[in-house]
Amino acid sequence: AQSVAQPEDQVNVAEGNPLTVKCTYSVSGNPYLFWYVQYPNRGLQFLLKYITGDNLVKGSYGFEAEFNKSQTSFHLKKPSALVSDSALYFCAVRTNYGGSQGNLIFGKGTKLSVKP
Amino acid sequence: DTGVSQDPRHKITKRGQNVTFRCDPISEHNRLYWYRQTLGQGPEFLTYFQNEAQLEKSRLLSDRFSAERPKGSFSTLEIQRTEQGDSAMYLCASSRTSGGARSTDTQYFGPGTRLTVL
Numbered sequence: 665a666q667s668v669a670q671p672e673d674q675v676n677v678a679e680g681n682p683l684t685v686k687c688t689y690s691v692s693g694n695p696y697l698f699w700y701v702q703y704p705n706r707g708l709q710f711l712l713k714y715i716t717g718d719n720l721v722k723g724s725y726g727f728e729a730e731f732n733k734s735q736t737s738f739h740l741k742k743p744s745a746l747v748s749d750s751a752l753y754f755c756a757v758r759t760n761y762g763g764s765q766g767n768l769i770f771g772k773g774t775k776l777s778v779k780p
Numbered sequence: 781d782t783g784v785s786q787d788p789r790h791k792i793t794k795r796g797q798n799v800t801f802r803c804d805p806i807s808e809h810n811r812l813y814w815y816r817q818t819l820g821q822g823p824e825f826l827t828y829f830q831n832e833a834q835l836e837k838s839r840l841l842s843d844r845f846s847a848e849r850p851k852g853s854f855s856t857l858e859i860q861r862t863e864q865g866d867s868a869m870y871l872c873a874s875s876r877t878s879g880g881a882r883s884t885d886t887q888y889f890g891p892g893t894r895l896t897v898l
Contacts, residue, residue, distance in 0.1 A: 707889040770822030
């Protein structure tokens, strides 16, 4: 079965410091991986995705993620955090085998808190 | 560029009542997905359409739930005889895909409909 794990419920970072939000996955075949951000009472906003190619993926708002096949990880990173980055972050893997064609399986989410 | 819209944004109902939610996808997006999100959890897949065809339904989608996309544009999700356990945020997403398991399209989400069943 395909799954996504976000081991940290919450990450606290000081403004200006680098941030990392962790994600590990379990899939059959090649993974299609996504990061979304959710602000309070809002839907999910797409940040970036990994399909194939370069292991370092750059996305919106200065975020990037590193795909590591040997560690089955897809951690989200940003060199310098902003207070406005405070939100809920979701990692997701896309189903891509068998009879299922495309729904996303999400992790439980990680709450990022950036303090001034 | 109009994003995915959902209506209503909030719905409060009494147990046993029927409710219907609407989703309008991004124009020309041929796939439309429904997810459910409960507090402290990530979204869980319910069902999806490619054009007007409902191609997959999750086991989470009990027989009280029904979804339609009659003309391949907007979609409705109906819950009959609501239960308190149905209280959740219902999210709609859409994407434009060339089809098949190798498709790499990105799903764009609407703001959600928050359902509270009393």
